[in-house]
Amino acid sequence: MKGSLIILSFFATGLLLGAFRWLPPSLLDYNVSFYVLCALMFMVGVSIGCDPDSFRQFRSLDNRLILLPVMTVAGTWLGVITVSLFLRNRSLADCLAVGSGFGYYSLSSILITQCKGAELGTIALLSNIMREVITLLLAPWMVRYFGNLAPISAGGATTMDTTFPIIVKCSGKDFAIVSIYQGFIVDFTVPFLVTFFCSL
Structure with missing residues (x-):
């Protein structure tokens, strides 16, 4: 829980610094965030690459884990x-478009804003950020009561980047490859599914 609060505090600090414009404009450039994310993914790759058991663990995964992204998508849609x-003022298609962001708030909110307007785009942004924050905060609790796969499924598309560290810490290094696999597959579906539901 302590690790989740530390990560959330960094998010909150960044939010305040950005909101009050206390940072140089150059740091607010999208490219800076992109490079930081690339550095994070590089370190994740180094960490996994240095572990000789990583690829062995991936080959020895239970075949049922291949269906984890499918179950994540299905569970999200069921909840939506x-x-x-x-929600009387929103169609099912609008709700499914928002839910199909799976935590990938930067892309899904932009797509929805372009297709459906700023109001629904803002809802998508907030709901997908909430999914990420809930995973960061409640990952230890999820593992304790629902098992090691729970925070991976809850994290959706974020499990190969922002929520990856807390998932590895709570679920264990044995689930690092599963987390990256899940994040990659779900991440890949976001632009297609969001665009599809926005077109209905």
Whole structure:
């Protein structure tokens, strides 16, 4: 839990610094965030590459884990459909478009804003950020009560980048490859699924 709070505190600090424009404009450039993410992924790659058991673990994965991204998508849609029953001013297609961001708030919110307008795009941004933050905060609790795969499924598309460190810490290094696999597959589906539901 301590690790999750530290990560969340960095997010909150960045949010405040950006909101009050206390950083040089050059640091607010999209490219800076991109390079930091690249550095994070590089370190993840080095960490996995240095572990000789990583690829052996991937080859020895239970075949059922290949379906984890499918179950993540299906579970998300089931939750979205349930919530949509209480939202009278939003169509099911709009709700599914928002849910199909799977935590990938930067891309999904832009796509939805372009297709459906700024209001739904903002909803997509906030709901997908909430998914990421909930995973960061509750990952230890999820592992304790629902098993090692729970935070990986909850993280959606973020499990190969922002939520990866907390997942490895809580679920264990044995699940690092599963986390990256899940993140890659779900991440890949986002632009197609969001665009599809926006077109309905």
